[in-house]
Amino acid sequence: MFKLSELVRWLGLTEFEILINLCGLLVFTITLSFKIAGTFNNILPELMSDWFTIFSPLFFIDICNAYFCVIVGIRMYLDSDNKRKALHRFMWSTYFLVLIAIFKYLLCLKLSGRTGLEYSEVFSPIFVLLQLVAVRACQLPNSI
Amino acid sequence: MTLAHRALFTWFIVLVFLILLCLRLDPRTTWNWFVTFTPLWFFDCILIIYVIIKFIRKWRNLNRLADLLLLYKWNIAGVLLTITSQVMICLTLEYPQQIPIYFTMTPLCLLLTTAIVYVGSRLGKREGWLI
Secondary structure, rough: OHHHHHHHHHHEEEHHHHHHHHHHHHHHHHHHHHHHHHOOOOOHHHHHHHHHHOEEEHHHHHHHHHHHHHHHHHHHHHHOOHHHHHHHHHHHHHHHHHHHHHHHHHHHHHOOOOOOOOOOHHHHHHHHHHHHHHHEEEOOOOOO | OOHHHHHHHHHHHHHHHHHHHHHHHHHOOOOOHHHHHHHHHHHHHHHHHHHHHHHHHHOOOHEEEEEEEHOOOOOOOOOOHHHHHHHHHHHHHOOOOOOOHHHHHHHHHHHHHHHHHHHHHHHOOOOOOOO
8 A cells, every 4th residue: 555665754764764673573573472382481481481571672673773763863963954854853763762662661561460551551652653643644745 | 545645544544453452452342353453454455455456457468467466466465464464363362272373473474574575675776775
């Protein structure tokens, strides 16, 4: 339904960030399979019982993306004449990363049973992010 | 449909799905998982129609069928793998312990791998792809 360039325009992520996210998701899917199947429960019982270990690929890609966004933000600010655009891009990436990271952290806590939050509260950062994404969708030009 | 319309439509589908998912995960409802995934089934139907329309618009004669399949290989693979992944996830959630988790995750892993190859190939063709 969407071309890659259209997704980049809508979500405000570069192709490289999308690629990193996909790689992280693939690794996460594999570790989640191991966790559910209990494959390594005998070999690494402590690691496999902790949900933060299972979610570590996703946290790792968040760190990678944050580093990438900082570098791109600084370069855009220094090289570009349009400082406002650079700041906008940096702010959007920050919102995106922070909200996603909060969601993952809350989900880990919930799955570990360390918090009494309901799932609707755990998903609240995603709902906030969806609102921001809707605003970006409304800002897209009608000619494309 | 313009990009804005498609984006808002997708946004709405995701929003409804997340609301249904929250209701299902919290012990407020005991819906069937296939019902919970209804917005995604609807989106899949639209996706299939979209791909078929794209296909028909290019399809002039039967001789070009192989070329067309090759041209739209990413679209076809994406749609098929997405639907298979969703069906397998629903089946596993609805009938836990009956389906091995590796069977469930295989279509999802294939989908992610296909997406990685697609995005990687697009990225490889571009210069100055970091910004």
